[in-house]
Amino acid sequence: MKGNLTLDAHATVGKVDPRLFGSFIEHVGRAVYHGIYQPDHPSADADGFRQDVIDLVKHLQVPIIRYPGGNFVSGFNWEDSVGPKDQRPRRLDLAWRSVETNQFGLHEFEAWAKKVNADTMMAVNLGTRGIDAARNLIEYTNFPRGTYYSDLRRQNGADQPFNIKTWCLGNEMDGPWQIGHKDATDYGKLANETSKALKWVDSSIETVACGSSALDMPTFGQWENTVLNIAYDNVDYLSLHRYYGNRDDDTPNYLAQNLDFDDFISGVVAMCDAIKARRHNKKQINLSMDEWNVWYHSNQQDDETAPWQEHPHLLEDIYNFEDAILVGSLLITLLKHADRVKIACLAQLVNVIAPIMTDDNGKAWAQSIFYPFMQASTMGRGTVLTPITSAETYSTKEFHTVSYLDSIGVLNDAGNQVTVFAVNKSLDTPMQLHVDAGTFDFKQVTGATQFAGYAPKQTAQDAAMHIAPNTKYTLDAPGLTIELPPLSWNTVQIAV
Structure with missing residues (x-):
């Protein structure tokens, strides 16, 4: 064949934004606890971070990591995750029906991200909270000193600002599974006002509005049109999420799913550009594919997991070789759209639908999908x-x-x-x-x-x-x- x-050399798609090879850490399952953070593990460093995991993440050269969710963020009170650990509250995480101890929080994530040479893509809670909590959070993370929240950060051990430059305005707010689910009009208004407030604190940041969480959502298209008509002037990116699986055990059909991925991206680009044309606006909205991967192997196990545990085994897909081949095709598809997809986050990074797995008492190891992602990330920088x-x-x-x-x-x-x-x-x-x-x-x-x-x-x-x-x-x-x-x-x- x-x-x-x-x-x-004269026909190019565009320049690759390094953030195209981003990833994602959410407080779900063993992504954080017994994933990147396990103080009692033999490989743990002085901060409790697993060094074997750090070593594998460095091989991927992930430039940005979305945090702390995902569905988790829609019920997250960021203040719970800062300050002395013995004073942090234990909370019910309704998104994943687990118990969150808050022993790993904002400062710990920032310290870990520095060790793997990654920037933070911070998500704010627009489910149970809104503008006020978001503006206080960016004051805490990005303002130098001399105000209540910036000085609280310094009191908690970080004299210099975190300077987080990429902010997600909620997560999958079109989904009825989301805590605080909203219709497109209500979300568009909240995202618009939250983005304004965040940028009034730090004008150097970029914000990502929630697009449809899947191509087959009943509001797909209508959602994008409504949200962007309201928030176009104050947001920079529109998000897309897409997962694939081979539930019918039809490998040839499964390996063709990158065509669906391509259609999804092209369709959302067309929607963004139609709104731009209708508004006679020179500003271009680009895309953030901030959740994408294969996800189906663990679904039955997840349904059978008892609720209200600390860091239960959830979403632990064990990937096979055909999964890696599809991931390779999805990476090629992202590169084909490098002119408009500027951010993409492989969801997720450790243990939870991830290229890296850990044994609680043993070693970390690379899954099949680790290899094409590693090569695309390390070799795919430049001009497509x-x-x-x-x-x-x-x-x-x-x-x-x-x-x-x-x-x-x-x-x-x-x-x-x-x-x-x-x-x-x-x-x-x-x-x-x-x-x-x-x-x-x-x-x-x-x-x-x-x-x-x-x-x-x-x-x-x-x-x-x-x-x-x-x-x-x-x-x-x-x-x-x-x-x-x-x-x-x-x-x-x-x-x-």
Whole structure:
């Protein structure tokens, strides 16, 4: 089977915002407790943070992490999570029917984020709270000194401001499962006024308004139109959330779900631009895909988990190889939209639908989805080249025309190397991918890898998976040909 990718230095999608490779930590399950924070673990440092987890997170080079939710934030009183730990209240978390001890809070997260070289994307509670709590929070985190909340931060041990620059205006407020669920008009008004107040405290920040939490929400489209008509002038991004699963055990159809992802993004971009045109506004609203991943393996276990525990095992999907291949295609899709998707958060980072898992008394380990995300994050910074691809296609119950090939190229910031990412979706046939150099001068291959050779349902437990070199390539003017194994995620780096 043959495939083709044509690249042109003069045809570009846009510059990659590093935040495209963000992630997410929510107070749910073992994401925080026994995930990033476990003072009694052998690997814990002086702050109680698991060093084995820190080491794995650093491999991903995650530039920004959304916190503290998610559904959790709609019932979160931020004041509970600061000050002396022995004075912090235990609370019922209604979102996940758990007990929150508040032994890990804002200061602890900021300290941990610095250790993994990540910025914070702070979410504010627009469910049970609103403008007042939000303005007090940003005064606490971002104002230097001399006011009640800034001096309270200093009293609690942080003399310098946290300087959080990206703020989420609530979470999934279109969803009836959300504490404080609102209709689009009520949410739009609250988001608009909250964003104004936050920016009056710190004019350097950016804010993210909630878009539809899924493509199949009954209010999809109407929600975006109403919220942006109200808040367009005072927000910077609109959020999107999307999760996928293979509940019918139909692998070819499952691997085509990136087409749905692409349609979702394109549709929301069109809505934003229609409102911009109607308002005769020069400002462009960009997108924040601040929750995306595979999520379905743990659903039954979650339904059977007893409520009101501390850090119960929740949302602990154990990912297999076909999940990693789909995640690779979703990453390529995000890069294809790098001109408008500026922030994206793989949800989540540790234990909860995550690339990293921990054993309570053992080691942290990397799941299958860790590997394509790591390579996209570390190799995918720069300028995305407009992809022109061709390959054989197949059809499924949901998608009429599915290419076996997903591929894209990224030119690094120095302008001297192109990285090609490619997925072969065929379960049994290798693909000879020809990369047409176009206006580039391909000088030499500086690296080529493949993530391949595993059964679709195989997992990465017991360190069973790794990235391998790919030596099956040739430079053949005017380009390069490389063999993509069946069911594979591939990279090739080319000096230009």
